Amino acid sequence: MAEAETWTAPVSTRPLDATVRVPGSKSLTNRAYVLAALATGPTLVREPLVSRDTRLMLGAVSALGGGFAETEAGTRIHPIEAGSGEAVVTLGNAGTVARFTPALAALGGRTVRFDGDEAIRRRPLAPLLGALSALGAEIDDDGRGAPPFTVTGRGGLAGGDVELDSSASSQFLSALLLAGPAFGEGVRVRLTGTPPSEPHIEMTLDILRRFGAAPERSGTEFFVPPAALSCPDFTVEPDLSTAAPFVVAPLLTGGSVRVEGWPEYTTQPGDWLRSLVGELGAKVELDQTGLTVTSGGGFGGGQFDLHEVGELTPVIATLLCFADGPSVISGVAHLRGHETDRLAALATELSGLGADVTETSDGLRITPAPMHAGVFHTYDDHRLVMAGAVAGLRVPGVQVENPATVGKTFPGFVDAWTTLLEA
Ligand SMILES: O=C(O)C1=C[C@@H](OP(=O)(O)O)[C@@H](O)[C@H](O)C1
Ligand SMILES: C=C(OP(=O)(O)O)C(=O)O
Structure with missing residues (x-):
């Protein structure tokens, strides 16, 4: 070699x-792309990060039935339409893509295969896939709790109450909170372990509010009620x-x-x-x-x-x-x-x-x-x-x-x- x-x-x-x-924040760019994909209308994301991880997120949004256009003003995201058929989401080694997009697939109507670099297959994911399954998602991971896995979208998720151990990554919790406004009953998450990266959790709550959701937190319990998301213009901070x-x-x-x-x-x-x-x-x-x-x-x-x-x-x-x-x-x-x-x-x-x-x-x-x-x-x-x-x-x-x-x-x-x- x-x-x-x-x-x-x-x-x-x-x-x-x-x-x-x-350049722009990876964490804010990819959160904005996820919420924009769930929004009721287009979102202009200004000063986004353009890098491997954000391109992978744009690829995921497209594969799941959304759209994007890179313009001089920023990236314009068109929300996901339910659709049908098969799709593939490529994860690379992006934690944000691997953790934030399976819920989007469960909300849509496609059968979506997820896989990425060798390294992402070794990164923790099982507690999140377990929580999504408990909330009604249909996930086939051959019991591995890791990529490659398939999510069969049934056009929506009821949501509701779930317990989550997010101690291996705060991104498990962020994933449920970001998708929560699109679940029929929203989502109530009770943490069973202490997540790392507390500022990233606050970032998730903050950007949800920017898109019109009303998340609530009481210590280790979180509630995100259903909401119609909208933020026509969002500017990303430097990373x-x-x-x-x-x-x-x-x-x-x-x-x-x-x-x-x-x-x-x-x-x-x-x-x-x-x-x-x-x-x-x-x-x-x-x-x-x-x-x-x-x-x-x-x-x-x-x-x-x-x-x-x-x-x-x-x-x-x-x-x-x-x-x-x-x-x-x-x-x-x-x-x-x-x-x-x-x-x-x-x-x-x-x-x-x-x-x-x-x-x-x-x-x-x-x-x-x-x-x-x-x-x-x-x-x-x-x-x-x-x-x-x-x-x-x-x-x-x-x-x-x-x-x-x-x-x-x-x-x-x-x-x-x-x-x-x-x-
Ligand atoms: O939500 C996010 O955008 C991130 C959360 C953190 O993940 P962990 O909690 O897994 O460390 C951080 O390390 C990662 O770079 C980005
Ligand atoms: C842990 C990191 O990335 P990821 O979003 O892939 O988890 C990181 O950027 O340090």
């Missing part, structure tokens, strides 16, 4: 003084998790980075980066036009519970390899079911560059040590490409394997990173 292409991540030679604009490598960069290089368009109010987990880099000594300024992070010199390690912001772990773990002392990251056992086993991947790759990084039961123990050149394997995980780039800021000769896999959420990442260092 041919060696995958590698990219030698650029080293920073002087303090940064740069401004970046990151603050994609912004993570840019936000932490000044802590490693000195100088400052400005991220344009950082929202003053948001449900995105990446907003927590402001308090993280502030705690690590950086100066953080947020105004109506963006966020500026300015280095405060070196920084110490510490204890970081990332349960609510798990998708930031690859970049934060890499940053902490350059701290003045050891760190422990906890609360992220569920990362073993992300694009790859991220705890194993980070321990292997950061240790491969010389740091002392070991897995714990629910995170990583990081002891900084002198780092050296080497190949940084990325396991088809976009956030591992970003982690390799961050390591490369300080370590000459970090060869990031298969950089194109970052196209899951940011196809222009390598160019943007190169421009950052040339500014």
Whole structure:
């Protein structure tokens, strides 16, 4: 087999003084596409992310009987029509597509086959398929609880009460809540485990309200009544998790980075980066036009519970390899079911560059040590490409394997990173 292409991540030679604009939020774009597919009329989604995961979501909307047109103003989504016959939904390795679209198939009239990359077949899904079946969906997964599986749409779902263990992924809960307004009786979900990624759950409730639904929450119980959804015009915020490598960069290089368009109010987990880099000594300024992070010199390690912001772990773990002392990251056992086993991947790759990084039961123990050149394997995980780039800021000769896999959420990442260092 041919060696995958590698990219030698650029080293920073002087303090940064740069401004970046990151693309739209994956989580908001794909939620908007799902709700638009269930809406009563067309939705214009402005400033959407255009990447592998969002193209897969558009493909799913089309396969399920909706339509889309990419225009200069944004993506116009036409709602799903029930239809009949057979269809195929391609999942790639997109958690949002795998978790959010089976309910849409159950609401329609097609027999829909779902499958994707090898990796998505290993990611958790069974609790969601179980809950959808309990709500009346007809799902044939040969008992695997994973792709490939088939959903036979019967033109609607009664909905009602269901118990859900969403501890392996918050996306199970989001999937039921997003489809809830289209169920005959809505949906009432009682959680039996604690989900990670709390901000993503708030994001789901927030965008449902933007589309005219009236979700209710009381602790671990959620109710979404039936509603006619409509939001003719929706603008996607920049992706603050994609912004993570840019936000932490000044802590490693000195100088400052400005991220344009950082929202003053948001449900995105990446907003927590402001308090993280502030705690690590950086100066953080947020105004109506963006966020500026300015280095405060070196920084110490510490204890970081990332349960609510798990998708930031690859970049934060890499940053902490350059701290003045050891760190422990906890609360992220569920990362073993992300694009790859991220705890194993980070321990292997950061240790491969010389740091002392070991897995714990629910995170990583990081002891900084002198780092050296080497190949940084990325396991088809976009956030591992970003982690390799961050390591490369300080370590000459970090060869990031298969950089194109970052196209899951940011196809222009390598160019943007190169421009950052040339500014
Ligand atoms: O709902 C979403 O858009 C997401 C929820 C989180 O999933 P998990 O709760 O499975 O970590 C996050 O990691 C993922 O990148 C996006
Ligand atoms: C976990 C992630 O993605 P997905 O939407 O595929 O779950 C991620 O982007 O870090």
